[in-house]
Amino acid sequence: MDGTQETLSRRGLFRGQFGATSQTEEGWYSVEGIAAGPGDVFWDGWADEQGVFVTGDDGVIFHFDGSDWTRLQCPAPVPIHALWGTDRSNLWAVGWMGLILRFDGETWHQDRGCVVDTSGKYPSVPDNTPLFDICGLEDGRAWAVGDRGTILHFDGTDWQSEDSGTRAHLRSVIALSGGQLLASGGDGTVLLRGDGGDWQKLDSAVSSNFTAALALGDRSALLVGGRYFVDANGFRGDVVLWNGDTFETLFPSAQFSRFREIGRTEKGIITLGDAGQIHLIREGEVARVQSGTSHDLLGLVCLPTGEALAVGDFGTVLVGDAEALECFAPAIAAGEVAPNWTPQESGTDRQLWGIWCDPEEGALYACGEEGTVLIRDRGQWEALPPAGDLGIHDLTRAPDGGLLAAGQLGEIHHFDGSSWRKHFDLFMDVTILSLWKHGTDQIFAAGDEGLVLHWAGDSWERMPSGTKSALYGLWGMDAEHLLAVGDFGQVMRWNGTRWDEFNAGTEHFLFDVWGRALDDIFIVGLSGTIGHFDGKRWQITPARARSDLLAVTGTEHDVVAVGAAGVAARHDGLRWHMEPTGSTAGLRAATVDRDGRYYAAGDGGTILIRDPS
Structure with a gap:
């Protein structure tokens, strides 16, 4: 099959x-x-x-506007089976219990069906006959079909019943060229509505239960459905061609x-x-x-x-x-055409893996290949002595007030203001990719192969993380509420005692995480993946960028994500907007200073700044 x-x-x-x-x-x-x-x-x-628009059971109606999926209000909590319209101000939906809805461009209104009795139940009355499909013509006339041969016609003013001449359940109705209609359903039932408005039953000679049809052109159509076969203990599909005169089963040997x-x-x-x-x-x-x-x-x-x-x-x-x-x-507004980001002279052509603003002192640091560590001093980026020979991926404040730099081979280096010394060595070919610090003595590190390290005042201890996936980013509210993100949509949550999986609803690699509160958390990743947690559930925003998003950070007012090929996106509190950076370099890290200025660092020593003005 x-x-x-x-x-x-x-x-x-x-x-x-x-x-x-x-x-x-x-x-x-x-x-x-x-x-x-x-x-x-x-x-x-x-x-x-x-x-x-996408519709489903329980009156579900979702709408995607180019940025977000939003659930719309529906007047009735029953399955919605089909939609048709000439435009969104003249859009119809039909469903269970004879439901007919109309969308006026802003709100869904109930026109018919879902009649309830005094006990609040749906009685068996004609208006409650389930409807399964709808189609129409450019002049606004529409037809809906359903159980027991039900066919309803909207003449531009009201819905009226038409005699189908059958009690078979109808599942499909389509418009043919010349204004004719074709309805189909159970037991090979096919009906043709001619110019005079009468429905004629055609001899399909196929016992398939038709569920859908497609007009091919001049009075011809393909019909699809299925039949139950006892020997196969299941349904098999049929494709049937109607050429305007006869019916022919296509691919009879195929087991669809x-x-x-x-x-x-x-x-x-x-x-x-x-x-x-x-x-x-x-x-x-x-x-x-x-x-x-x-x-x-x-x-x-x-x-x-x-x-x-x-x-x-x-x-x-x-x-x-x-x-x-x-x-x-949505198109980028005219005022956003000019780059919002401007380049800064970093003094290096090394790849930069991290950029960090010290929340205690406000100092800005960047780090990268071959032990590169930069500090922004009096408006200029200057190089500190190299932190070893290997790549440095992240930085944070040391417990004693110095600087910690972590990276390849599980090494962590300490800077006391004049020189570096090795602070910790994992003695494994595992790279530390992210650091996160809370208070004066709580530091977490995460990296390849599910690596998680914890410093609680005396020494670094390896923690069981519950995963073997690489963990690229860390963020937390405090030492008992921490998230780590990684391969194949991996999100791990630390509750102060153990790490547990925290399913975000995506299988894309996640490269960074940042939040304002436990009910306001953002994740970014592969192919423009952006997700948000509102305290109850994760919502993955459809990608606005084709490139990978590698870092995310923000303030109480907005959030910024950056990534491959110089891509940058900003969330203004309502939705994401793409921002031109004027750069094609991969942007691998981002931070924001005390004044709300965003910084991004990446390939070839690239450092960009986004002024809040």
């Missing part, structure tokens, strides 16, 4: 000329940032140039999973189904696409770029192109 591909010749599309192929398409990508849990089920969505949806993207025709099944019809071939999930995929949302989202069980949201949602990113 997972490895079968078939060939569909476009020249022979209506002649049934098919053959096998062994091609498999590259996979889809998981969309992050939508606050969905494992119990959520998404059924469908709709998109325009301004953003994306049951299909749930079909749509068109710039890459070709996409089919979705059970167990994460995605197939692509393109250039005369049908190929299995790697979805990266085993969850049932139920809906396809076509994006204005020609890409699409796939949605389904367990809060699954996938996209066919990793950068597809960037089309909704």
